[in-house]
Amino acid sequence: MKNLSLIVCIFAFIFLFSCSDQRKITRTDTPTSGIAEIAVDECFAPVIQEQVDVFGALNHEALVIPIFTSENEAFNLFMKDSLRVIIATRQLTVNETQIIKERKQALRTQRLAIDGIALIVNKENMDTLITVSDIKKIMTGKIKDWKEINPKSKLGEISVVFDSPNSSTVRFIKDSICGGEPLSQNVKARSADSVKNVNLQERTPNQQVIDYVAAVPNAIGVIGVNWISNPSDPKNLSFINSINVMSVSSEDKATEENSFKPFAAYLVLKKYPLTRDIFIIISDVKGGLPSGFVTFAAGEKGQRIILKAGLYPANVPTRLVRANPTF
Numbered sequence: 001m002k003n004l005s006l007i008v009c010i011f012a013f014i015f016l017f018s019c020s021d022q023r024k025i026t027r028t029d030t031p032t033s034g035i036a037e038i039a040v041d042e043c044f045a046p047v048i049q050e051q052v053d054v055f056g057a058l059n060h061e062a063l064v065i066p067i068f069t070s071e072n073e074a075f076n077l078f079m080k081d082s083l084r085v086i087i088a089t090r091q092l093t094v095n096e097t098q099i100i101k102e103r104k105q106a107l108r109t110q111r112l113a114i115d116g117i118a119l120i121v122n123k124e125n126m127d128t129l130i131t132v133s134d135i136k137k138i139m140t141g142k143i144k145d146w147k148e149i150n151p152k153s154k155l156g157e158i159s160v161v162f163d164s165p166n167s168s169t170v171r172f173i174k175d176s177i178c179g180g181e182p183l184s185q186n187v188k189a190r191s192a193d194s195v196k197n198v199n200l201q202e203r204t205p206n207q208q209v210i211d212y213v214a215a216v217p218n219a220i221g222v223i224g225v226n227w228i229s230n231p232s233d234p235k236n237l238s239f240i241n242s243i244n245v246m247s248v249s250s251e252d253k254a255t256e257e258n259s260f261k262p263f264a265a266y267l268v269l270k271k272y273p274l275t276r277d278i279f280i281i282i283s284d285v286k287g288g289l290p291s292g293f294v295t296f297a298a299g300e301k302g303q304r305i306i307l308k309a310g311l312y313p314a315n316v317p318t319r320l321v322r323a324n325p326t327f
Contacts, residue, residue, distance in 0.1 A: 031292025033061035038085040039074035040066045041168050042198045043224040047309035048087055055296050064293050068198040071168040084284035089168040089276050105283040110298055114312040116225040116262030117172055117274040119246040122217045128246050129254040132273050136177050141184030155218040160187040162222050163205035169222055172276055214242040225262045229310030236264055236310050248273055268312040
């Protein structure tokens with residue numbers, strides 16, 4: 001009798017398991033509802049947080065959680081499939097793309113904006129014109145004193161500060177400005193890469209760069225332009241008041257005529273030389289919340305937020321105006 005009961009229990013277990021195994025697992029999120037995490041290069045925290053806030057206000061059942069971190073950590077999260085959206089300044093490598101394809105995930109990459117790398121100095125520093133050539137010499141240690149930029153300067157040794165050691169800003173300077181040459185020992189990061197998720201309620205690595213430059217007369221900081229745009233200026237033609245923003249020239253000698261600040265118009269016209277693209281990459285395009293946020297960020301409302309932040313949107317918002325013909 002005991003054997004019969006045991007056999008009945010076993011068959012019942014097998015039956016229940018087979019039934020549960022046949023149930024289809026369906027997603028519960030939609031383009032405007034659910035919960036989704038996204039990885040974001042901390043260089044773009046202000047503008048992306050604004051996009052997240054507006055998207056949430058428009059879609060009350062959606063919760064997009066941005067993880068602001070270094071570029072390296074953002075790609076680590078994306079490649080581990082911990083999340084399905086990343087916002088960064090580079091596209092996937094061939095090897096990374098192959099890994100995504102092997103996971104049978106649908107991949108889409110699109111340009112989100114044009115960013116400018118700003119050079120900021122203390123308010124006491126009146127040397128606000130600089131060439132790309134001199135930037136390279138400063139970063140590689142060939143120029144170490146402000147007198148080598150301006151013989152009349154009394155600021156002394158140049159102190160260069162970045163956000164974190166493996167940020168996209170550091171990579172840009174190394175690759176695009178220094179041509180792969182190592183950075184000088186006088187180039188310092190304000191934060192360690194051990195910070196995996198930056199809390200915007202605290203002093204972030206980029207805010208620490210601004211604080212340091214505002215307090216140290218001989219400092220020069222390297223930072224994304226959306227951190228220094230003046231939020232109270234609707235025309236985006238000014239920056240925050242705590243620091244000075246340098247004008248950069250591609251010519252051999254910097255003058256007021258051939259040097260430009262990182263305003264959005266100069267970014268798209270390539271007059272400002274320190275520019276880079278921002279990409280939004282998604283490995284889940286099947287209509288869930290990640291896809292909904294990507295559509296919003298690249299759409300008209302999301303692109304207006306980018307323009308307001310001092311960047312140049314990849315898809316320029318347009319407005320139709322009815323014209324009354326006159327005769």
